[in-house]
Amino acid sequence: MRRLLLVALMVCLFGALMSTLLTRAKLEQGMSRIIEARVVSAARELARSVERAQGMGLELAALDTLPALLARHREAESLVDHIDVFGDDGRVLASSSPARVGGTVSAEARLAASRAGDQPWSALGDGGRVAGVSLRTGYGLTIGHFGLHYSARELATAMASADRRLGVSAALDFGIAAVASLVAVGWLTRRRRGAGRAPARWSMAAACLLPLVLAMAAFGAQSQRAFSEQLVPQAVHKAASLGRGLAGLIERAHDAGFALAALHGVDRAMRELRRHHPELAYVAAVDGDGVVVFGDGAIPVDLDDRGTAGRAVVPLVDQDRRHGALVLGIDPDFVRALIIDMRLDVAVVLLVALVLAAELVRHVGTTARGSPDAGLMRIRAPLFTFILAEELTRPLLPAYVGRLAGGEGGAVEPLVVGLPIALFMLIVALGQPAMGRWSERVGRRRALLAGALIGAVGFAGSALAQGFADLLLWRALCAVGYAVVFAAAQGHVLDQAGPAGRTRGFAVFVGAIMAATVCGPSIGGILADQLGQRPTFAVSAALCLLALVPMGALPVGNGHRGEGAGVRFRDLVGLLANRRFAVLALFAAIPAKVLLVGVLFYLVPLYVAELGHGQAAAGRLIMLYGLLMVVLVPLAARRGEDFPRRLGLVAGGLGLSGAGVLAASAMPDEAGLLALVGLLGLGQALAISAQSALVGEMCRDDIAEHGVDAVYGAYRLLERLGNVAGPLVAAALLSSAGFGGAFAALGAAALVCALVCGWVLGRGQASIPAMRGVA
């Protein structure tokens, strides 16, 4: 009872923390973008006036009006603390704060400025941020960089007030939800106990989750209001800054002798402005009588040029006489567009909370003393936690490797990025049988503890890695830990379930892994986007340490003989001499794994980044794959009851996977990516059980001779070699043919393999009775 209440609290806490973190991060991101846009717009204005004043000579310092110009522009934008002009070497040549002349700007600012070309740039400065533009000669030589330093003051003030609002909302909403969960769980437990039954797992999970869902909905609505309150005024400031730029041009035209009404291309300039700043609902120019002369967007009928909430008004002045105004209206709905992708993240959090609640309720329910499966089920929570640690890193690993290997902004060979994934798979493939045997010798519990510790060190090292070489080492440690935990947990399941409960035991084992596959990548992607890649690895390390607690409570566990007979080379060769097994392995099992690891774990995260999305998006896609497996594998397993159907599922599934990968090459956008992951998941889910059953069916003689463990051990080893080959093949294709080419080649190869497999094995089927007759 007390433990169930604890579960309810933990799930609620998880939901509350993740929702608040996501909302706050999104608000901060939106706000800093708007503030940065304001500063960049001011920087552009400054560069224009310098260009006009100076006529593109060589030496900015020769422009004696420069200090006054800098001071005037600093005054005009309240966000800006000071403005520097600096050279390529970062030395400050002129500044609105004379004391800064002769000093240097931050290395980040220098780097960002030197890389930006004609685009505005922004970077971390000393004690705040810097945004700016660069002034170059007509032949590309830098004349100088303008760096506008702005402090985090405005952002901090806004965030502090937002934090108070969000904090109060979150405390209220999730507090009420927690109490409601506790009451519901308590009531359910007591009622069930009164009826003499154990509480049903799903009703318990619902009791935990329903209040959480309601609280998240309420929190979402409240936070949208907080977003509007904080962001709309900021957007108005930004609109005023953009409006001043436009007004400057109109004034220049006015000076040149063209009245406002006679101007050309004004609406086009307004349309351009709205295209770049979608939060602008409309831009209008009104004359001295308040009549709209030019406009773009949904201009309200009762437009007047007085400043009201949600709009910025910039007067058009000629020699102190106001002859009109620009009115820029903010679309109050822009906030909604801003938080749409956050909604997806929140939905993911809910889904993960659901799985988590189910896992925890199961853990509490089945490991209670006296429960029949207690020994078997106790492995589930630590296994889930440990695998979760690895799954967290899936969507961010390729980008992290690229960053470490390439340094700042350098291009990296795709093969280098694929190497750590391949190494991980290789260690797991080759190490697992040995680790199984080792864990048998030292005891499952000790092996599990050792594996989780090694994993924790590996993840902590990955979080702190300084370069490609040491990351490779840390990833190798992670792989060793993974292999040990995987093999020891498998051994534990077999020990506890015994030969009779083998199927049931494997269901527990696979269930924990699948649950982690669903939760890990999505949460990992969110964490990486919001906290950064290194902290996400640190979270993984913490999860490994957390897994130590339930592992310590496991039985010592040795003396039983597990699966770990090991794969002897001789057996493998003998098996491959079985032509039908060889065809199945080479044309179905290995290609399926090459696709899975090469495409889903390697190409997809890189491709998602290429399309301009965050790591959370990559995590959601990998989660979608996991979800499809969870839902479809049991369904597909029921369909494959005889050889032709199984073969159909295997070949058809591989074909579907291939078609999905081909779809991504044909549609180079998000839709193609979705088709890829959907079809890949569907195809793999269809094939996975049928393929395993086919091995048993086609290798009856081999099983009789070598034993079922040796045959399946060899089969799994071949599969895992496919895992190793996957990232290497994908990387080689990526570096020679790009994403489109890599997808096309992998998809086409999978289709060919599916055809070969279906045709050869399907044709061979007719002759089976005859062969048996001969035997």
Next chain:
Amino acid sequence: MNARRRTILAMAAALACPGLAWARRLPSRRLRISAVTYRGRTRVEDGFEAYLAARGMVAEILWHDIARDPGRLPDVVARIRGEAPDLVYTWGTTVSLGVLGPFDGIEPARHVTDVPAVFTLVADPVGARLVPSMATPGRALTGVSHMAPLEAQLRAMASYRAFEAMGVIYSPTEKNARLAVAGVEALGRRQGFAVLTRPFPLDDNGRPDGTQAGRLVDELRRAGAQWLYLPPDSFLTTVAPQLLARATEIGLPSFASTEALVRAGALTGIVSGYEAVGQFTAFKAEQILLQGRAPASIPVETLSRFSLPVNLPVARRLGLPPPLAMFDYAELLDDQGGAR
């Protein structure tokens, strides 16, 4: 030879003979540059000297001017030989060809061949046969062109006012002009606008006749031209003031390919700032003199950014203000001839 190998070789040379590398960095004697101009000092030379001064290069520049008379070139070449300069500087197509010769017709007796050279303000260095290609001059010279790519010119024209038909007036006797007209026609076929061409008629001596210029403008207007494009064309430039006055009178906007044509009264155009051209030329001179790069490996280039002057009086008379966005980067010229 790739850049890395070059660096390694340079490093090896520096190690073997440190004194040599040092000497190249800081010349032991003052650098001497022999410069030849066509019509006296221009803002190109201002830019050239300003760049050298800004980079701390001390050079003695010996000036020669041919005062628009190519007949003086042999004498200038002889004087340059006597000066034994470190670099030769030549202004414009006529001077550059006269001093340096075409790449496929160098005569060591007439041309300076043993001194590295930079040319400047040559509209079409390949067409003029100064170099076989812009990317690799292939001989001991490099330089700077001042012409904006034709496509950029037409883009600017269309963004001022969109058009479906444009007219061109040119001298059929001038190669530069013929090349430009062919380029415009090719772009017209590709981008789907009509190009109406009116060559100047030739007189009995085969020279273009400018007396009919006003009639040509009227014809183009009647045929439906919405812009008048003025290619680089020396003869056209001499008759441009009258021709452009007529165009403005009948409401035909004009687009110039050179600064001189803008000064003659075209509505607008894309031109290189002469000062920037001079600076860019000095930048190439610096690569040769201080960094020791072989001129043959330094590409001939044009500016990456050009200025867009707008004659405000013409714009006002035509009732065609530049589009608002153009006020951001246009160089506004008013009655006094100054920029605003």
